[in-house]
Each structure stands twice: as structure tokens, then as C-alpha cells.
Amino acid sequence: MNIDFHYGVVYIAARVGGMTAGEALTVAHACQYVDDATTCGILRFKGGETFERFATAHKLFDYVNTENDQNRLVWAPFHFLPAGEGETLEEKAVCRPDSKVAREVVRRAIRQRDSETGLHRLGVALHTYVDTWAHQGFAGIESPWNRVHLLEAQDCTRKGWLASLRLATEHLMDRIEEDVLTVALPVGHGAALHYPDQPWARWHYIDGRNNFISRHNLPDFVQAADMACRAVRAYLAGREDFEGEAGLPEDVKDTLTVLLDTNRNIDDNQRLQTLCERVKAGRIPGLKESIPAYIAKGRGSWKCDATGLECDDDTGDRPVWTSAFEKSDYRLFHDAVKEHRFVTTQEILPAHGLRIA
Template sequence: MNNDFHYGVIYILARLAQYDRESATTIAHACQYVDDSTVTGVLDFAGGESFDRFASAHAMYDYLNWVSDSAKRVWAPFHFLPACEGQTFDEKCVCRPNSRTAREMVKETIRQNHAENGLHRLGVTLHVYVDTWAHQKFSGTISANNIVNELRSEHHEPTDLLGQLRKWVGVVEDATENAVAGLITRLGHGAALHLPDLPWAKWRYVNGHEQAIQRDNLPDFMTAADMAFRAIKGFQSGQEDFENLAGLTADAKTSLENLLRDSRSEDSDERLRHLMEEVAKGSIHGLREEVPEYVAKGEGSWKFEATGIDSAETDGLTKPVWQPKFEHSDYRKFHDAVKQHRAYVMGTLLPSHGVRLA
């Protein structure tokens, strides 16, 4: 899923769940920032203070990350949560919608609903949770499940993977290009490109196990939205059995489904802008207001407000001055939520179901 869902739809769901605008923005921002937090390592301050960060995503153009053995430590806990079903390690690492592990992850987050960064933790969890629908049948580890052959869509011609790679990473030597392409086709949904993230897409492919896979995204996205709404309500009330709470109203479902189906741009930023415009017009039943802008990087971003760093490229070039406001910042709270989420998923949740990835 892209920012139109991770930020726009999650904001809508939080507001429909009666969270105030500030809280809804925090939840939605944290949910989307999982895709935009690509800088890892220690942030050193000028006075000697330091803060440890763990990237929750890799930039698509940074193809070296695809071949790193540590990639699974990002993709599995944040984007392709293993369902831990099956007999072999490979089978257990496949991501499946609303899996047992996904529901346990949500319940653990609900138990943390009084933490100072609880809303940030909820946003991180919701990102992973809804992605179990979008990224189903793929894996965050190198796997034949991620091979995509005979890719077809109602809206696209057969896709040229190497052509797309050239757009992402630039022109590189043929041998390197082919090697990278071979690895990308076995990690995550790289070989399916952006089709898993388009709300309206209907597509099909044959995976590396010669299994024919049919996908219709819109019903899956709507189920993800409904279950995310229940998770938000569960977090709000402290009820761990969130699956049994009431979902979206029929009117809210219909209006949201119409919006996701009819906004057909392949540019996720355009889809998010359209969604924001429609919310301002009152197109979502029960909600009519301006949606706050999402700023990923630069002035106005969580990172800039906390540190003064204006981009990933300048991170580390000049050490920022630590100030007490850093401890209360969304940036610090988000990164602590990322570390807490990763520690639970990789150190407790997955090993308890027979999968050890870190």
C-alpha cells in the first residue's frame, strides 16, 4: 500500500473512530512514516548525546539494500509479516492477510495503549497489519514465492522488470543489472512492481512454485480498512478482542470503497491529494474536514522539527544540537516505537511460532 492508504485512509479511520484531529494525524503519520524512515544508525549530537535509530524501509532506488542479508530484518517485521503457517521455513515466512501473528501483533500494541508513544506504536502496527492484505503470498525473505512470471493486469501491458529497474537505479552494467533483477524477483513483491499497492488493480501471475495467483485488490483493501478500524477502536478502548468489535458502518464502507475504486492515478501522491480533496467535500460519510498535509522530509517534517536535519543526504554531515524538546518529539517517539515493534516481532512473536530471523 502507498501513502494514499497508509496516511489518507488511516487518518479517515482514526477520525471515524472518534480520535481528535491531532491524535488521528499522529497515528496516520506514523503509519506512513514506516515507508519513509530510511536512515539507520546512531544520530550523534554536537554535545556528545546520541540516539539510536533503525530504518523501517529501504529506498527503492537503493538496489544494494535488496542484496543485503539484513534486508529481511526490515521487510519481514515491517512490510511482509510472516504468517508462520506451514512446515518449512520458506512456507512459514509467507505473508498472509489477517494471520494469527498479525492479530497477536495488534493485541500486543493494544496492551501498550497507555505508553507515551502509544499512538506512534499503533501507527507502526497498522502499517504492518494492513500490508498483510496488500502483500499476501509474498515473503520478506529471498523466496520462490516472490518470483512473478506471466504478470498480467486489466490495466497494464506485460511488465518489463529490467526496464523498471533502470528507472529506479539508473543505468548500470549488464551483469550487475541482471544479478540485481534476479534477486529482486526473489525478495518481497519487487517483481510485481506497484500492482500490489494500487487499490483498484486486478492482476494475476505465476509464482516460482508454478502456482497461478489471482489478485483483486479492492475487496482486500476494504477488508483491511474495516479490520484496521476495529484495531483502532480496540486500542482506544483497551479491548484486545478487537476482531469482535463493530466495523465501519455500511455508509462509510460504501463511500470509502467508491473513493478507492474511482481514484485511478498510478501516482500515489495524486491519489492522496484526491482523497484529501474528497474528504474536504464530505465524500466520506460522517466526515467533512481538511486533512492535514503529510510532510515526509525537510522543513515541517518530524525529523526537521526534532533535529533541524532537512534531508537524508545531510544527515550526519553536521551534528545537530540536542535540546530537551527532542525527548518530547514525534520523531523520537516514532523511532522508539519502531525499535519496540521490531524487538517484539523479531525477538518474541515470530520465534514463538517457529521463525527466527534475527
Template sequence: MQIDFHHGVTYVCARLAGFEHPAASVIAYAAQYVDDAINAGTIRFDNGAMFDRISSAHKMLDYRNFQELANYQVWIPFHFLPGNGGLPAGQDPGGTFIDKLICCPNSYVAQEMVRECILRQDAAYGLYRLGITMHVYADTWAHQGFAGVNHRVNEARSLVDGDGLPDRALVNRLKGFFIGEALPLGHGAVLSNPDKPFLRWGYTNGRGEKISRDNPKDFLEAADCLCRVMRRYRSGDPDATVPGLPEPDKALIATLFQTITDNSGTMRHQQWVAAIAAGKFSFGPAGITYIAKGKGSWKHEALGTRDEVERNEIYHYDPSFLTSHWKLFHDALQAHHFYITHELLPRYGICVA
């Protein structure tokens, strides 16, 4: 999924789940920042203090940048959560280890991830972790059928559009992308098709299976489940019986998924921001913005830097850094990564770097 869903739709779902504007803005920003937190390493301050962080994305979510993308510490915990064949812990899907790594929508793994997030909400970084969790959870719908490793299971051929006809536009775009055996990483072989809410399309995977995808249907289901999760988060009970999206809002979201058809995620995002500002949803008008880097970004507020590209510099330390959005997001990022790789996946017999 792209910024239109991870920021715009996540904000809408948070508001419809009962969060007020300030909290919903934090959740939505954190959800999108997973795709923009590209730097790792130590931040050094002029008083001798230091802060260490990890990254959750790469310099470009661009499937031509294969060497950097082949980083399982980023792809598996943040973008392609293993689905264990849709089975609960203690059961194994048929086949080999790769069958455990393939992403499945709303899998038992994903539901356990959500549960942990709800139970740990008292942490200072609780809302930020909810945003991160919502990113990963939503991606289980968009990235279903693919694995965050370089494997032939991710291969795709015989690409078709929603009418079952050859998708020649995508085939032509792919001609410039074939670099060795790199395309079987993630959903690189179909580029951003899984991330566009309006597409209906299909392909034949690396096992010769014909796959049909209905993104509007999948994205609407994802949005409804996000709303339910955030209602449970607000209640503090991961097992609470809660409704999903209110019907009028759900119908509007479904319409927007199908009628906002720009190929650019940024352009689609602008239309979601406009719909929110115009008061199209039942929570009324609201102004939301997202700035990944530079003036006005979380990073700028925390470190005082407007640089788009990091340099080896010493930052001025202010005590407010400890409670800044940027610092709390990175605390949540590390908590999420540790839980997924060291606690959750091992319960499913999955060991990843």
C-alpha cells in the same frame, strides 16, 4: 501499499474509529513514515547527548536497488510479516521454513502483533506504535503470498490483467529489472501491482500456482479491519466486539479505491487529501499533510535540520527533543522491531536476523 493508503486511508479509518484529528494525524503520519525512515545510527548533540535509531525502509522502495533491499531486519518486521501459513502458534504449515515466512492477510501472527500494541498503549510512544502496527497490518493484505526474503517462491510469470489477458505493459516494464536472481525478493517480480488499490490482476507464482488478486476487495477488507483494531485500541480491550467502517463511509472508500486510478501513489494520495478536506466522510472536513523530510517534517521539528540527505553533523540539543514526534516514532519503531523478532515470531518457530 503506498502513501495513499498508509497516510490517507489510515487517517480516515482512525477518524471513523473515533480518534479526533490530532491523534489520527499522528497515527497516519507514523503509518506512512515506516516507508520513509531510511536512516539508522546515532544522532549526536552539541551537549554530548546521543540518540540511537533503526531504519524501517531503504533509500528507495525500488526493486532495482537489490543489494540494499536484501535486509531482512527491515523487510520482515515492517513490510512482509510472516504468516505461518495462516496457522496459530504451535502449528506448522506443510513444506519448508519458507512456508512459515510467506505473508498472509490478517494472520494469527498479525492479530497477536495488534493485540500487543493495544496492551502496551500506555507507553509514551503508544500512538506512534499504533501507526507502525497499522502499516504492517495493512501490508499483510497487499503483500499476501510473498515473503520478505530472496526466494523463488516470490517469482512471478504469466502476468495477467483483470480480464485474464496478458499484462503486456507490466511485462515490458520488467524487462529492465532482471538483474541476476534479485527479483525473487519480496514482490519485486510484480513491481508495485500489489500496492495499487484499483488493480485486479493475476500471475503464476514460483510454484506454478495461478494466483488471482482483487486489490479493491482486499484493500477494503484491510481498511475495515484497521477501523476495528483502532476501535479496540480506544476501548483498551483487544478482545472487544466492535463494528467496522460505517456503511456510508465504507461505500465511499470502496468507490474511491476503484475510481482513483493514477499509477503514482503520490497523485492518488493528493486525491484522498482533497476528499478529506472536502468533508466527504462522516467526520466532516479536515486538513491533513505529510512531509517526510525538510521544513515542516517531524525530523525538522525534532532536530532543526531541513536537509534531505543526512550528513555527519552535531545537532543542537533542546529538551523538547525527548517528547518530539520524531523521537517517539523511533522509540516505537525499536519496540515494534524487538517484539516482532524476539518475542512474537519465535512463538511460531520463526527465527530471523
């Protein structure tokens, strides 16, 4: 999924689920920031203080590199959550929508609702959770399950297909065979281009086991939004059995379905803008307000607000540590990430028969 869902739709689900605008903004920002937190390692301050960060995404095309150990620490726990189903490691590593593992990840986040990282932790967990619908059938490790052959999409013009290809591969040639992409991008859904992340897409392909896979994203995305709303309600109520909570009201669900189906700009940032305009105009039942702009990096970003660093490169000036850093969204997000990663890879997945870190 892209920013239109992770930030825009999750914000809507959080507000409809009963959160204040401030709470919903924190959850939605953390949810999207999982895709943008690409800087890892130690942040060093002028006074000698240090803070450890862990990247939750790779920079564009880093996933081409075959450092499978690193891929397992990024793609599997944050983007392609293993369902733990099957006999072999490759089978267990495949992501499945709304799996038992995925629900447990959300439950564990709800359990931490009273901690200082509670909202950020929920946002990270929701990113992982809703991605199980979009990324189903693929794995966050090198696996034959990620092979894609005879990829085709319905309702997709040649111009749109080429635009999607450019967004997904940027510096590769416009026309390239799926078999080449399958070899070049062995982790996740790289060989399937952007189709898994487009809310309206109808597409099909032959997977690595020669199975015909047919996908229609729209009902899956709506279900993901509905379950995210249930998770928010449960978080506020302090109940871990979130699947039993009420989801999106039917009028909101119907409106969101139409919006996700018709908002088809290839540029996900433009889709987010359209979604925000609808919310501001009161087109989502019961919700009429401005959604603050999302800033991933540079001035106005969580990192810059916490450290004063406008550049993503930490090799320059070192920031001054202050007590304000401890209260910052940037610090809380990264600590939430570390909590999520540990619980997922060291507790939940091993309990389902899968050890990948």
C-alpha cells in the same frame, strides 16, 4: 500499499473509529513514515548525546542488494510480516492477510496504549497489519515464493503499465521481462511491480511454485481499512480482541470502496490529494475536515522539527540536544519502531516457530 492508503485511508479509519483529529494524524503519519524512515544508525548531538535509530525502509532500489540479513530486519517485520504457516522457513516467512501473527502484532500495540509511544506504536503496527493484505503471497526474505512469471493485469492500458514500471524500477529500461526482475529483485514483491499496492488492480501471475495466483485488490483493501478501524476502536477502549469491535459503518465502507476503485492515478501522491479533497468536501459520511499535508523529509518533517536538520544526511552539522527532542514525534516514532521490531522478531515470530533475527 502506498501513501494514499497508509496516510489517507488510515486517517479516515482512525477518525471514524473515534480518535480526535490530532490522534488520527499521529497514527496516520507514523503509519506512512514507516515507508520513509530510511536513515539508520546513531544520531549524534553537539554535546555528545546520542540517539539510536533503525530504518524501517530501504531507499529506492536498496532492496536489490542481496544482504539478506538486513532485508530480514526491515522487510519482514515492517512490510512482509511472516504468517508463520507451513513447515519450512521459506513457507513460514510468507506474508498472509490478517494472519494470527498479524493480529498478535496489533494486540501487542494495543497493550501499550498507555505508554508515551502508544499512538506511534499503533501507527507502525497498522502499517505492518494492512500491508499483509497487499503483500500476501510474498516474503521479506530471499525466497522462491517471490518469483513472478507471466504477470498480467486487467483494466490496465499500455501507457499505465509503462508508468507503473517506471515508478517501480525508475532507472531500468521501460520494457523488461518478469524473469529478469525476479532474479534482480529477490525480496518482496519487486517482480510484481506496483500491482500489489494499487487499490483497484486486478492481476494474476504464476508464482515460484508454479501456482496460478489471481488477485483483486479492492475487496482486500476495503477489508484492511475495516480492520484498521476495529483496531482503533479497541485501542481507545483498551481491549485487545479488536476483531470483535465494530468496523467501518456501511455508508463509509461503500463510499470508500468507490473511491479506492475510481481514484486510479498512477501517482500515489496524486491519489492522496484526491482523497484529501473528498474528505474536505464532506464526501466521506460523517467526516468533513482538512487532512494536514504529509511531509516526509526536510522543513516541516518530524525529523526537522525535532533536530533542525533539513537534510536526510547526518554527516553535516550536529543538532543541539534539547528536552523538546524527548517529546518529539521523531523520537517517539523511532522508539516505537524499536519496540515493534523487538516484540515482532524476538517474541511473536519465535512463538510461531520462526526465527529470522
